[in-house]
Amino acid sequence: MIRILLILFLALAPIGATVAQESDECHRPPTQELADYKETYVPQEFHWESFGWEIADVIALAIMLAIGSLLSVRHLQRHWFTALAGIALLYFGIVRGGCICPVGATTNFFMGLAAPELIGKLVAVLFLLPLIAAFFFGRVFCSSACPLGAIQHLLSRKNGIQLPTLLNKILRLIPIALLIATAWGALRSGIFLACKLDVYKPIFFTGHAWFGQLADRVGEGSMEPGLLIVGNLLNWLVLLAVLALGIFIPRPFCRFACPYGVLLGFFSRVGLRKRHIDAESCFACVQCTRTCPVQAITADREKRNIKVSDFHCVQCGRCDVTCKADSFQSPSPYPETRFPNIGKN
Template sequence: MKNRRWIQIGFFLFIAAIAVNHGLTEAGGGIAWLSNASLHAICPFGGVVTLYTYITDGAMIKKIHESSLVLMGLVLFLSVLVGPAFCGWVCPLGSIQEWVGKIGRKIFGKRYNRLIPKKADRLLGLLRYGVLAWVLIVTALSFDLVFSTVDPYYALFQFWTGEVAISAIIILLAVLGLSLIVERPWCRYACPYGAFLGITNKFRIFTIRRNAKTCVDCKQCDSVCPMGIEVSTSGKVRDLRCISCMECTSEAACPIPETVQLLGGIKDEA
């Protein structure tokens, strides 16, 4: 199994275990050696939404703690280095969409991921910046974690507690359902954190690069990209949607050695 699959499974189980342990601890039990932090405390996006309040008032919004700011900083550092690898390697919501997508590929075959026209796909991709702006504004104005009422990530790990807003559960089910026809629909069209991290694609140090001299234009890189990026027409992939999953590289889908690679350094950028 590829490195990425192991990491995704590992983080999914790790977050699920912490979420369950949090519930058990509140009920008076729990596993002592495992973190019992709330899901909000270990979500780096909490750091983004509370940043304004933290800077202006020196206080966190309700339910968000300093750990979210730490994680936000670490994920941002990782993203500046190699792009939004958090999305492609860590985020459990992204992982589960991919796993459901594998079923979709089996059902729809070659029609999978092609039911939404390319142009519409690109335009819909801008929606997530609208979501990001909405989340930041309403959070700053309300001092409350408004996003949790529609957050499918929260619903994914808390649905069994009865504490999740019905709207969040509906969105989670819609996302999982849509994953059967398009890969990572939440990440592509709605995720505000993906939108935020995606900005680092414009200046990240290590970038996916295609060597046009050796490329045979087979478009394998395009067909495997979970975010619908046309790697085959790019030199350097600076697309805001890239999640650094490495599926397009010569190590994975690209059949020609050293043609699509993750390269960094000033020399490579020249």
């Protein structure tokens, strides 16, 4: 019910803003002639974003990655990851307007390789921190700090639709192609190709604009009049379609579009922490394969062979809760910290 209300609100928001803008225009005085307007126009000073916000972003990201890593290592239940996703959506998604954006960060990094003077050091830190965390703890960024992953996590059903194996493998090639295209576009011409494909921008940018209006009202600053809506009707329709798709097919953007996920998957694959299933305790009920939102768990029930892909696993904790045999383990280099009763009914 909450998911349906959220989608309805997003659908009606652009329409309501259009009506409000039309109402304002009816009460505006006649427009000046273009020549008179040019003579009387005074350019507004643009205030660069405070350096303190960039420091706050780095600190917030480090804290969320640390908490997400701890939750993953201890195999805590899913509601803890849900709470963390809500915080990530509120801060990085609304307050910061979609920062940090894993899609934009990828382009920024490759642009920095071609022209380091264009990219600040803190941008490089924001890009590298999730990769470092992935090397030591797996793809915890996807479930603990990414605003795009957060909104998909909060909307997805517990048991989403599992795609056919062949189709799933084919669709997984798209992020790799986008990563290559993003790198080529950034290095050759500075094109933010992947950012143009970020369908969640309207909700993040609009939320950021509303937060700015609220801050101006509280601080008695100069506030933009009217209800601000970022993006056109087509942007919002595409967003609503992807949000609705994400209810039934978990994390569609993470799995089939995000180029940064490819880098996270690579660092997780060659990293220190590996998830595996204890063959002795597992009785091949394959419930974990049905609840994994990214289909990172494959099973051969006859051979009792169940594997977890470290490349695709986003450390969301759903398999830990589902497994009644307590078979999911994380061996060295980290000590076993699993609580034996967690995940059991």
